[in-house]
Each structure stands twice: as structure tokens, then as C-alpha cells.
Amino acid sequence: MNIEQIETFRTAVPLIKPFKTALRTVTMAEAVVVKITCDNGLVGWGEAPPTVVITGDSLASIESAIHHVIKPFLENKNLLNYELLFQGLSTILVGNPSAKAAVDMALYDCLSQFCRLPLYQFLGGYKHELETDFTVSVNSAEEMADDAVSYIQSGFNVLKVKVGKDDISVDIERIREIRRRVGLDIKIRLDANQGWTAKDAIRAIRKMEDSDLRIELVEQPVKAADLEGLKQVTDSVDTLIMADESVFTAKQAFQVLKTRSADLINIKLMKAGGIYQAQIINQLAETCGVECMVGSMIETRLGITAAAHFAASKKNITRYDFDAPLMLAKDIVDGGIQYNNRVITFPTAPGLGINGVINEGGVQVG
Numbered sequence: 084m085n086i087e088q089i090e091t092f093r094t095a096v097p098l099i100k101p102f103k104t105a106l107r108t109v110t111m112a113e114a115v116v117v118k119i120t121c122d123n124g125l126v127g128w129g130e131a132p133p134t135v136v137i138t139g140d141s142l143a144s145i146e147s148a149i150h151h152v153i154k155p156f157l158e159n160k161n162l163l164n165y166e167l168l169f170q171g172l173s174t175i176l177v178g179n180p181s182a183k184a185a186v187d188m189a190l191y192d193c194l195s196q197f198c199r200l201p202l203y204q205f206l207g208g209y210k211h212e213l214e215t216d217f218t219v220s221v222n223s224a225e226e227m228a229d230d231a232v233s234y235i236q237s238g239f240n241v242l243k244v245k246v247g248k249d250d251i252s253v254d255i256e257r258i259r260e261i262r263r264r265v266g267l268d269i270k271i272r273l274d275a276n277q278g279w280t281a282k283d284a285i286r287a288i289r290k291m292e293d294s295d296l297r298i299e300l301v302e303q304p305v306k307a308a309d310l311e312g313l314k315q316v317t318d319s320v321d322t323l324i325m326a327d328e329s330v331f332t333a334k335q336a337f338q339v340l341k342t343r344s345a346d347l348i349n350i351k352l353m354k355a356g357g358i359y360q361a362q363i364i365n366q367l368a369e370t371c372g373v374e375c376m377v378g379s380m381i382e383t384r385l386g387i388t389a390a391a392h393f394a395a396s397k398k399n400i401t402r403y404d405f406d407a408p409l410m411l412a413k414d415i416v417d418g419g420i421q422y423n424n425r426v427i428t429f430p431t432a433p434g435l436g437i438n439g440v441i442n443e444g445g446v447q448v449g
């Protein structure tokens with residue numbers, strides 16, 4: 084099964100409500116979509132959003148990496164020697180994890196179709212459905228609590244609340260208000276997106292512990308490169324600490340695991356460079372007794388379909404942050420995973436189960 088053609092096109096979908104974190108505000112979900120065609124007629128799909136402030140990938144850099152470096156390497160190669168191809172994909176260019184991830188998921192789509200299995204079963208098939216949390220963007224305490232209540236009313240029972248953008252006293256007030264309004268049965272996890280110093284984080288988290296706000300975990304309290312700070316926070320509080328932006332590669336995961344700098348790891352295909360690398364990170368973490376979440380950037384149902392297939396395939400992945408497609412004003416993907424509020428189910432079709440995607444001009448490419 085030789086790789087015959089690698090094409091890309093752009094998509095753009097507005098968000099229902101701006102997505103606001105300590106790092107950025109997003110109003111439009113843009114992406115480069117990858118379509119890989121094999122000589123036996125199988126077609127595989129992938130997606131890469133430009134998340135410059137986190138991964139460094141822009142629309143232009145994703146296209147350039149794919150067309151100028153990855154495509155010449157993959158074209159006319161036999162996909163059944165996939166260890167060779169995934170190894171090559173990780174070494175043929177440094178960085179560019181989102182470009183690599185989009186190609187990697189399209190290759191896995193073709194491979195699992197060849198084996199006539201849905202991708203999550205090709206990778207292990209541990210679970211058949213998943214439940215996602217829903218993210219509350221940073222706004223005033225009242226607006227955040229209103230949003231939280233409306234998400235609970237529409238069927239979600241785990242909230243991921245963005246913090247770290249303002250003074251910690253403001254964050255604590257927001258969490259207090261949300262907890263007061265949603266009650267004690269709802270799980271609340273926080274994501275500071277690198278917005279705190281280690282000292283801020285320790286102070287804020289201890290205060291929340293003393294106020295019995297029952298925070299399940301706190302994601303990436305400190306700067307991505309500040310592993311000492313991350314460890315200091317992890318060692319100083321009872322609340323679970325999750326590494327997100329600190330872990331892109333398997334080597335970074337190994338470093339965090341070796342030094343016990345975090346209790347949990349958030350794997351994203353767009354940071355890891357795809358499913359092949361994400362599996363290595365998960366296996367390292369599992370070996371060290373550290374559970375993983377799989378999350379995403381602001382992606383359409385295409386990228387999340389690949390991430391969800393991966394997440395469902397492994398026992399050690401126990402948390403899922405797949406709300407991004409629910410934040411979009413339009414669904415541009417034909418096929419793929421289905422949402423029933425928080426519950427995600429998989430198509431029975433082999434591979435990702437994607438039939439086509441609508442491009443930025445409004446035309447479906449199939």
C-alpha cells in the first residue's frame with residue numbers, strides 16, 4: 084500500500100463564544116486539513132490548527148513543513164512499513180509538531196482502514212465511549228458562574244475552569260462563585276495555562292484547599308520551561324498537578340516523570356506530533372504509575388476524532404478534554420465521532436470514519 088498523494092486545504096469556523104485563557108483569546112478555529120490517498124484507493128484525513136503561542140505552528144509553517152519536507156519523504160513509500168515512516172516523520176524535521184500530527188493521524192486512518200478496524204480498536208480498543216469535560220473561559224466571576232451553570236444544565240458534569248490571567252484573589256473569587264452555583268457533585272478542574280509563578284500557585288491552591296473548593300486537579304500552573312517550579316508546586320500541595328505545556332515530547336515526559344514534577348500528564352497530538360509519539364508518552368507515564376488525560380487545541384471534530392480514537396484505545400488514559408468541537412458555530416466534518424452532550428461515541432466504520440470536510444470556501448472535499 085503505497086502513499087500516492089498528499090494534499091492540504093484550509094478550513095475556518097467561528098467560535099460560538101470567544102475562548103479565553105491566560106495565554107490567548109480565540110474567536111476563529113482555523114486549520115490545515117491533510118488528505119492522504121494511497122494507491123489502493125484508501126483516503127486518510129488529518130488536521131492541524133495553528134497554535135503559534137503554544138506550539139509555534141502557523142498555517143503557513145504547517146503547509147510548508149508538509150509540502151516541502153514531509154511529502155517528498157512519504158510519497159511512494161509503502162505504508163505497511165509504518166514503523167519506518169513514523170520514525171522518519173519524527174526525525175526528518177525538528178519541531179513542527181502540529182504538521183507532523185496531522186500527517187500521522189491521516190497515516191493511522193489509512194492503516195486502520197486497511198485492517199478494516201475503527202482506529203481505536205486498531206490501537207487497542209480499551210473503551211467504546213468517552214465522556215468529555217467542558218471549559219469555562221476566563222471572564223467575570225458572575226459570567227463564569229452563569230456559563231458553568233448553563234454547561235451543567237446541558238448535560239456536562241466536569242468543568243475545566245481557566246485561571247491564571249489575573250490576580251489570584253480574583254481567580255479564587257471566580258472559583259468560589261462557580262462552586263457555590265454548581266454545588267458539590269460537579270467535578271471542577273483548573274487550567275492556569277502557565278499563568279502563575281510557583282509561589283502564586285502554591286498560595287492559590289492552598290487557599291482553595293483551605294476553603295474546601297474541592298479542586299480535582301490543576302493543569303500547568305507555571306511556565307512550560309519551569310520544571311523546578313512545577314515540582315515545587317506538586318510537592319507543596321495536596322491537589323493533583325498536571326503537566327500540559329511542559330510536556331510536548333517523550334523526552335520531556337521522561338524528565339517530568341523521572342523528577343516526579345507532576346502527578347498527571349495532559350497529552351495532545353498537536354504537541355506530541357501525533358499518535359505514534361503520544362503512545363510512547365502514555366507508555367512511559369503508565370510505567371511510572373502516572374495517569375494521562377488527552378486534550379486538544381481549538382480543533383474541529385476531525386482532529387478530535389483522531390485524539391478520541393487514541394484516548395479510547397488505552398487503559399492509562401483516564402480523563403478526556405474534547406469539548407473544542409462543541410464551541411464551534413458550525414460543524415464542517417462529515418463522519419467521525421458523535422456527541423450526545425458529554426458522551427462521545429465512535430463510528431463503526433474502519434479508520435477515523437471521516438467521509439469529508441468543508442473547506443474555507445464552503446465546499447465539501449470528500
Ligand SMILES: [Mg+2]
Nearest residue numbers: 274302303327
Ligand atoms: Mg491546558
